[in-house]
Amino acid sequence: MQPPPKIAIIGPIMSKPTTVGVVTPQTARFESPLTLKSGATLPSYELVYETYGTLNADKSNAVLICHALSGNHHVAGYHSEHEKRPGWWDNMIGPGKPIDTERFFVIGLNNLGGCHGSTGPSSINPHTGKPFGASFPVVSVEDWVETQARLADRLGIHQFAAIVGGSLGGMQVLQWSVNHPDRLRHALVIAAAPKLTAQNIAFNDVARQAILTDPDFHGGDYYAHGVVPRRGLRIARMLGHITYLSDDAMGEKFGRMLRSGAYNFGYEVEFEIESYLRYQGDKFADSFDANTYLLMTKALDYFDPSHHHGHSTLSETMRAARARFLVISFSTDWRFSPARSREIVKSLLDNNLDVSYAEITAAHGHDAFLMEDPHYHNLVRAYMERITGEKAA
Amino acid sequence: MQPPPKIAIIGPIMSKPTTVGVVTPQTARFESPLTLKSGATLPSYELVYETYGTLNADKSNAVLICHALSGNHHVAGYHSEHEKRPGWWDNMIGPGKPIDTERFFVIGLNNLGGCHGSTGPSSINPHTGKPFGASFPVVSVEDWVETQARLADRLGIHQFAAIVGGSLGGMQVLQWSVNHPDRLRHALVIAAAPKLTAQNIAFNDVARQAILTDPDFHGGDYYAHGVVPRRGLRIARMLGHITYLSDDAMGEKFGRMLRSGAYNFGYEVEFEIESYLRYQGDKFADSFDANTYLLMTKALDYFDPSHHHGHSTLSETMRAARARFLVISFSTDWRFSPARSREIVKSLLDNNLDVSYAEITAAHGHDAFLMEDPHYHNLVRAYMERITGEKAA
Numbered sequence: 001m002q003p004p005p006k007i008a009i010i011g012p013i014m015s016k017p018t019t020v021g022v023v024t025p026q027t028a029r030f031e032s033p034l035t036l037k038s039g040a041t042l043p044s045y046e047l048v049y050e051t052y053g054t055l056n057a058d059k060s061n062a063v064l065i066c067h068a069l070s071g072n073h074h075v076a077g078y079h080s081e082h083e084k085r086p087g088w089w090d091n092m093i094g095p096g097k098p099i100d101t102e103r104f105f106v107i108g109l110n111n112l113g114g115c116h117g118s119t120g121p122s123s124i125n126p127h128t129g130k131p132f133g134a135s136f137p138v139v140s141v142e143d144w145v146e147t148q149a150r151l152a153d154r155l156g157i158h159q160f161a162a163i164v165g166g167s168l169g170g171m172q173v174l175q176w177s178v179n180h181p182d183r184l185r186h187a188l189v190i191a192a193a194p195k196l197t198a199q200n201i202a203f204n205d206v207a208r209q210a211i212l213t214d215p216d217f218h219g220g221d222y223y224a225h226g227v228v229p230r231r232g233l234r235i236a237r238m239l240g241h242i243t244y245l246s247d248d249a250m251g252e253k254f255g256r257m258l259r260s261g262a263y264n265f266g267y268e269v270e271f272e273i274e275s276y277l278r279y280q281g282d283k284f285a286d287s288f289d290a291n292t293y294l295l296m297t298k299a300l301d302y303f304d305p306s307h308h309h310g311h312s313t314l315s316e317t318m319r320a321a322r323a324r325f326l327v328i329s330f331s332t333d334w335r336f337s338p339a340r341s342r343e344i345v346k347s348l349l350d351n352n353l354d355v356s357y358a359e360i361t362a363a364h365g366h367d368a369f370l371m372e373d374p375h376y377h378n379l380v381r382a383y384m385e386r387i388t389g390e391k392a393a
Numbered sequence: 394m395q396p397p398p399k400i401a402i403i404g405p406i407m408s409k410p411t412t413v414g415v416v417t418p419q420t421a422r423f424e425s426p427l428t429l430k431s432g433a434t435l436p437s438y439e440l441v442y443e444t445y446g447t448l449n450a451d452k453s454n455a456v457l458i459c460h461a462l463s464g465n466h467h468v469a470g471y472h473s474e475h476e477k478r479p480g481w482w483d484n485m486i487g488p489g490k491p492i493d494t495e496r497f498f499v500i501g502l503n504n505l506g507g508c509h510g511s512t513g514p515s516s517i518n519p520h521t522g523k524p525f526g527a528s529f530p531v532v533s534v535e536d537w538v539e540t541q542a543r544l545a546d547r548l549g550i551h552q553f554a555a556i557v558g559g560s561l562g563g564m565q566v567l568q569w570s571v572n573h574p575d576r577l578r579h580a581l582v583i584a585a586a587p588k589l590t591a592q593n594i595a596f597n598d599v600a601r602q603a604i605l606t607d608p609d610f611h612g613g614d615y616y617a618h619g620v621v622p623r624r625g626l627r628i629a630r631m632l633g634h635i636t637y638l639s640d641d642a643m644g645e646k647f648g649r650m651l652r653s654g655a656y657n658f659g660y661e662v663e664f665e666i667e668s669y670l671r672y673q674g675d676k677f678a679d680s681f682d683a684n685t686y687l688l689m690t691k692a693l694d695y696f697d698p699s700h701h702h703g704h705s706t707l708s709e710t711m712r713a714a715r716a717r718f719l720v721i722s723f724s725t726d727w728r729f730s731p732a733r734s735r736e737i738v739k740s741l742l743d744n745n746l747d748v749s750y751a752e753i754t755a756a757h758g759h760d761a762f763l764m765e766d767p768h769y770h771n772l773v774r775a776y777m778e779r780i781t782g783e784k785a786a
Contacts, residue, residue: 038658138658198643198666199635205667206631209674212660213624215608231606235628238599242592250591256697263695265431265531267605267687271694273591274598294660301664302656304649
């Protein structure tokens with residue numbers, strides 16, 4: 001009888017990327033008052049967050065994920081074995097994934113003002129025992145960066161290996177690099193812009209007006225009336241979706257397809273694109289808080305690091321930054337087009353900063369930053385592999 | 394004493410372009426039933442129209458103007474000496490203007506379903522004594538062409554020298570060229586598309602949903618409730634305006650300018666672009682009928698001459714056309730981009746039709762078709778001068 005053949009292991013076995021599994025959100029409570037850019041002060045607040053992977057001994061492998069308009073702390077994994085869909089960036093973050101939780105300690109949080117557990121307009125105001133509603137202050141990207149820095153302090157992290165974000169998340173990364181240049185070694189700014197254009201603001205204002213003029217809005221205090229401004233939030237989300245997708249991708253997926261194959265000559269759902277948008281609008285209106293939506297769009301509109309710093313140009317503002325940058329844009333993104341990312345890149349190069357830039361050819365418009373694309377993911381993977389094991393500066 | 398010098402007149406004196414002056418709308422009543430594409434029948438209806446210039450003896454100099462989404466019969470001139478703004482295309486039509494009313498007999502009408510005098514949802518249904526409201530049938534571009542043809546019959550015009558329209562108006566011109574090839578010698582199709590894309594339909598559906606879900610809509614019968622779905626119509630118009638303007642033009646005109654120079658950290662009007670859009674929305678909501686808006690956007694969505702004719706390609710559909718074409722697009726129009734006009738041009742060339750095509754470099758996006766641009770206006774002027782005096786075929 002032959003002995004079983006010996007197996008020589010030549011190199012590391014690459015396991016298939018998998019999930020971080022079941023994760024449990026945690027809550028950090030902050031009792032020291034926070035004065036916001038608006039001048040308003042929050043005496044205390046909570047931030048809900050999740051972590052994946054293990055913080056190493058010298059605390060040099062932490063990665064912060066900043067979320068976009070409708071995102072939250074549930075970035076990867078599942079809240080239970082029965083949850084059908086994983087966190088919103090599960091394709092990017094996990095064991096063996098581009099942001100590899102076997103190398104990095106990854107933190108996702110729900111931003112202040114959110115509606116998924118962090119203190120926001122729908123939270124109970126301890127002074128009144130009622131939801132904050134309209135009394136919750138407008139927060140800015142700078143305020144978020146400050147609260148994220150406090151959370152890092154709480155977790156004992158002085159310097160992040162990287163801070164990563166797409167869209168509004170990318171704006172937070174930019175703001176971090178200016179406000180706390182020594183607290184991040186790498187900045188991954190994806191599908192972002194250095195500030196909104198008039199057209200961007202216009203779309204946001206239409207969305208806000210739909211919510212603000214919904215009779216169920218009640219000046220922001222709809223909680224007390226047992227209603228939500230569902231119609232307005234639905235319109236806002238439908239409109240948002242149009243700007244997240246490219247014209248071509250929408251054409252390819254839906255074209256002029258009719259649900260019943262013929263014109264109905266009425267106002268019921270008829271084209272497939274209508275069905276898709278209304279479904280997205282309905283789903284969102286059932287799960288998201290309208291006041292948070294207002295607040296997030298306002299943070300987007302206000303974001304302009306040059307404005308806040310009293311500088312005249314983005315290049316002058318970025319003079320403060322010390323991080324190395326990976327900037328990524330997507331060819332069919334018309335919300336924050338590649339030209340907007342190139343503005344960021346130029347401002348970094350003007351300051352002799354270390355910057356890699358890639359414009360990914362992708363069909364799906366702004367939403368491409370959330371999708372699994374080999375070119376895009378391999379790029380992030382290669383970048384993150386290269387910075388693995390770096391020590392704190 | 395010297396005699397006054399003699400003045401030799403070398404050529405015709407070109408008078409400065411001027412206005413057609415005060416015009417009075419007329420109404421044509423049609424008592425023969427009209428069966429619409431939807432299958433619904435209108436037993437009778439009225440069309441309001443204006444004419445400028447003089448119909449010549451052989452009735453060969455008539456030009457029909459087809460209006461777009463929010464247009465009407467008041468194309469040129471003033472309704473009284475006190476009216477501040479002239480008709481919507483006064484810069485194009487009048488004595489000495491590109492469509493010269495000293496050469497042509499120009500007709501503008503309010504389309505069936507409109508809200509400016511032609512029979513539409515806000516008209517009184519003679520059978521009930523109440524406004525049609527939700528019972529007014531959805532009309533299509535083909536239906537409009539039929540009613541326009543009946544108006545031409547009434548005026549004794551068998552063949553138009555030209556039919557001219559921008560945007561949805563251009564779609565009516567295309568439909569005319571297919572449905573009544575012998576009734577127009579020239580087709581001027583400006584800033585149009587052969588059919589809407591999924592993105593175009595998506596924007597229309599968001600606008601419609603804003604109106605349909607406004608609590609004041611009352612299923613379309615808001616007239617009886619003494620209200621109008623003002624909020625919804627306002628949102629629809631604000632959104633529309635974003636798609637009419639180019640990103641660049643909006644940026645140049647409004648940029649990130651703030652009304653008060655500083656952030657307010659609230660939801661009152663703040664950026665200049667917000668002020669502009671809300672003003673446009675308010676003005677429109679005060680003057681336009683929501684049911685007509687719904688109906689016009691549906692006509693846009695349905696427009697697809699190939700679909701209606703059971704043909705598989707636009708080229709096959711345009712085989713029926715006999716007119717000569719001038720097709721014009723504008724470089725920054727992202728609602729109906731130059732690529733959409735080139736689709737039209739290709740289908741005409743595939744049929745060996747006579748077609749001139751110009752892509753005008755213009756900053757103002759889709760709205761450019763309504764603006765006074767020397768290159769654009771000189772092109773239309775030259776085309777119209779060339780066809781002056783042609784006899785009916």
